[in-house]
Amino acid sequence: MTREVLGWWLVTRVGLLVLSVSAPLLFNRGSDYPNVWRAWVQWDVWHLKALAEFGYNNGEPSQAPLAAFFPGFPLLVHIVQWSGVGYVGAGIVVSAVASAVAGVYLARLAQYEFPELKNLGPNAAVVWYGAPVGVFLAAGYTEALFCAFAFPAWLAARQGRWARAAVFVALAATVRVSGIFLAFALVVEFVTSKKRDWPSAPWLLLPAVPVVGFMAYLKEIHGSWFAWQDAQEKGWQRKFTWPWTSLQHTFDAASTGYFGGDRSDWTWMFRAELVALVVGLIVLGWLLWRRSWGEAAWIAATVGAFCTSYWVYSLTRATLLWWPLWIGLAVVLHRHRWLGRLYLSVAIPLAAIWAAGFFTGRWTG
Known part of the structure; x- marks a missing residue:
């Protein structure tokens, strides 16, 4: 099973590499020959690179409040770049290795949950690698590394290995705020x-250690325990908003002409956010029906956090963290083969479009 998953990992990485080279060449808007290496340095990659290079106490070199990002990913990038691959290359290496590990554990988790369905594990990994937003598992973003900790954490929890699960959740909590929801x-x-x-219950407190430690560090350098939230509000308008108001803002942003000018990429991305929200609610309903209370809590907490922000923003990328979605989808495709063909006929072109949008600097989630 591991060999098959890694085979699919390699194939999909090669596909994304081809897109990273071809998209800037095919869709270059200027007259100059594009820098195809620059295709990987988009959006949050700039911020995470600046954080890995300069740390938290050197202003805003990427023009964004860097306290908005947790330290796990940039710290690992800083270490890997010592090999000489540079900060951008180190981010890609970290995501490449992490996505391979996460794919293997997603397959193991899927097979553990549905042992009666032969070859379900590799199929779940294929569905995950081929997700419409799969480009973020290859770029220097935090999703792949978070999943590399979250997926084995949940497998350990399902097996009743609580100390092991808590250690992996604690590691996930160094990468993204989503680690709090996972805890x-x-x-x-x-x-x-x-x-x-019950003797293992104290281990469940372990994930709080890196979170509180990070808050204390930000308090030391920025003077506030809530510097992370302050940075989110300053840079991304992630301030508490009632869900109905957040949805109204999202519907407004998804309407034609809201941003003005040539910003159709933003309009369509907010439409994708609404689709991701619907998908999340469907998955939540399925998990509640199955009485999968832990996984339901994970999806509910994630969706709830996004729906109480100024608008639903970056939920499309967050779907990559929802292992119940990809395992559930693999189960449906296993039982209804024609749906598998239909899904792939839609998901593969979407993944290519999403990746091309990312590599050419358009907003893609």
């Missing part, structure tokens, strides 16, 4: 599991 889901899973082991 909450782990507690729910522990309480509702038939494999709960």
Whole structure:
């Protein structure tokens, strides 16, 4: 199973590499020959690169408040760049290795949950690698590294190995704020599991350590325990908003002409955010029906956080963290082969368009 998953990982990485070279050449708007290496340095890659290079206490070299990003990914990039590949190359290397590890554990988790479905594990990995937003598993973003910790964490939790699960969740909590939601889901899973082991319960406190440590560090250099939230509000308008108001803002942003000028990429991305929200609610309903309380808590916490921001923003990328979505989709495709063909006929072109949009600097989530 591992060999098959890694084979699909390699094939999809090669495909994204081809797109990173071809998209800037085919869709170059200027007269100069484009720098295809520059295709990988888009949006949050700039901020994470600046953080890996300069740290938290050197202003805003990428023109964004860097306290908005957790330290796990940039710290690892800083270490890997010592090999001589540079900061951008190090980000790509970290995501490449992490996506390989995450794909293997997603396959193992899928097979553990549905042992009666032969070859489900590799199919779940293929669906995940081929996701419409799969480009973010290859670029220097945090999704792949988070999943490399979150997927084995959940497999350990399902097996009743709570200490191991808590260690992996703690590592995930160094990468993204989503680690807090994952820690909450782990507690729910522990309480509702038939494999709960009360002597192991103190391990569930471990994920709080890196979060509190990061907050204390930001307090030391920025003077506020909530510098992360302040940075999110300053740079991305992620301030608390009632869900109905957040949805109204998102519907407005998804309407033609809202941004004015040539910003159709923003309009269509907000439409994609609404689609991702619907998908999240469907998955949540399925998990509640299955009484998968821990996973339902994970999806509910994630969706809830996005729906209480100024607008639903970057939820499309967050779907990559939803292992129940990709395992559930693999189950449906296993039982209804024609749906598998239909899904691939839509997902593959979408993934290519999404990647081409990212590599040419258009907003893609």
